[in-house]
Amino acid sequence: MTGISTEKSNPTTVEPPVRPLSRNQDFIVLWVGQAISSLGSAISSVSFVLLTLAITGSAARAGLVASVGAITALACRLPAGLLADHFDRRRIMIAADLGRASALGSLVIAGIVGQVTFSHILLAAALEAALSSCFQPAEIAALRHVVAREQLTQAAARNESRMHFATLVGPALGGMLFGVGRMVPFLVDAVSYLMSAVGLTLIKRPLQNGRERTSQRDRGFVSAGLRWLWRERFVRGAVLWFAGVTFVFQSIGLVCVMLAERHGASPAATGLLFSITSAGGLMGALAAPRLVARFRPRTLISAFGWVAATVTPLLAVANSAYLIGLIGAVAFFLGPAANASIVGYILTSADPAIQGRVSSAVHFVGGSLLPVAPAFAGAMIQWIDVVPTVLLYSSILIALAAFATIARSLGVRHDERHHN
Structure with missing residues (x-):
């Protein structure tokens, strides 16, 4: 790991050329x-x-x-x-x-x-x-x-x-x-x-490159990424927002399974439910390059938040596994573009010497609630039943969408955007 490498011998690495x-x-x-x-x-x-x-x-x-x-x-x-x-x-x-x-x-x-x-x-x-x-x-x-x-x-x-x-x-x-x-x-x-x-x-x-290696002695250790994240107003707000959204989506999978079973779905139909939802995410990912080139990060984040908050309550009245899957597909569609806009901002803003630590800090904070998400969903279903749990998660998504709309931290200036 610490031996001689190509990177060490190129202290003045040239910026990659712009090509398709x-x-x-x-x-x-x-x-x-x-x-x-x-x-x-x-x-x-x-x-x-x-x-x-x-x-x-x-x-x-x-x-x-x-x-x-x-x-x-x-x-x-x-x-x-x-x-x-x-x-x-x-x-x-x-x-x-x-x-x-x-x-x-x-x-x-x-x-x-x-x-x-x-x-x-x-x-x-x-x-x-x-x-x-x-x-x-x-x-x-x-x-x-x-x-x-x-x-x-x-x-x-x-x-x-x-x-x-x-x-x-x-x-x-x-x-x-x-x-x-x-x-x-x-x-x-x-x-x-x-x-x-x-x-x-x-x-x-x-x-x-070599310049990254020599400068990192002055950049701190594990906490450098967390400190950068906290200083960057847009990234701080976006990552905390994404942590909340990820918590809801990781939790609600169990809710969807329970809803599908209540409507008599077979195991195959339940599996297809998640395939339909994933297809929505894939379609959104294919559309993401055009969306991030056209819209500001805040617009994409807010749109994703409001679409998810609007369609999630429909799970309470969906009467088939396929309809549940379709609702999930709509909710996930704008997720890839919102995520890419955040990642793109980080890649263009963070010092190359701390890129690894910044990336780790973002994923650490953004995924910090994941270990407790399924357990929380199970407890809510047991305590208040499935439909009230859907409404609870819908309320959380509405609050997150409102935050994305009004939070000053997510208002990235136009000159901070980096288009293709």
Whole structure:
């Protein structure tokens, strides 16, 4: 990690030239590699639950695997940002890919010899979550070195599509592959990480330069990203707003399942519900590059907030799983553009020397409520029933939409925007 690298030998790295993203070879290689990796991760995420259920028969243990992964990822976010700023980002990402491939590969080998244990599943899930947390800030910070500064928001918008495509296709594909063989999904995910690692070696531009390395001694340690976030009025307001929205959307999935069951939906129909919702997010991700080029961040954030707040109460009267899925698709449509506008602002505003820590701080704060979201939803359903819970979440979304509309912190000046 600390040896001689390409980045160290290029202390005066030239700004990437402005060219169409579709003709930027380094961006395409990075995008394709991470699209494959994201799909593999989505495939194995559902397979961890299925495998745990298959060998233990315990829903509680299956939930524990998911919880351990989420808590591990949250705990590793801030240190991972420091790692991304102080060491060779390319090597960090390759090491993370190889580590994740090894963790899943060990599970595959154990499955082949019939020695899979719950402890092994738990360890593999935790390692994958920890290494994914190390990979993410390094990749986000590296984007600034492969794309021209004025194209960063557009690049962030295009990155949204790969995540939503993985969310749409991955779980269903994971279930199908698990039906073929319990270890097949994990083998596919391990191979996807190896492909990602190979792709990273093909990127020609350095992903970090010497000036970043020498200046970071004066930038503080883990807290530097949090301090920058708190000083930046727009980012502070946007991330706190997004934390609230993410909490609602992560919670309301369980509510949708309960509503679908009340209307007699089959397991297949319930699964299709989430596919329809994910399709809305994917369509929004495909539209995101045009939307971020045309509208201000505040406009996109407010529009996303009000659309979600308007359609969510309709869940209380929806009478089929497919209608519930359609409501979710509408609610999610503007999410990718709103998220890309925030990420693009951060990439163009934060000092390159602390990009990794800023990215980690944003994801840490934005996802800080995720571990408690499903438990909160379950408690509310148990206490006040499903429909009142829908109305409670609708009220939260209305409050968040109002905040996005009136908060002065979200009013980014025109000269702070960076268009393609």
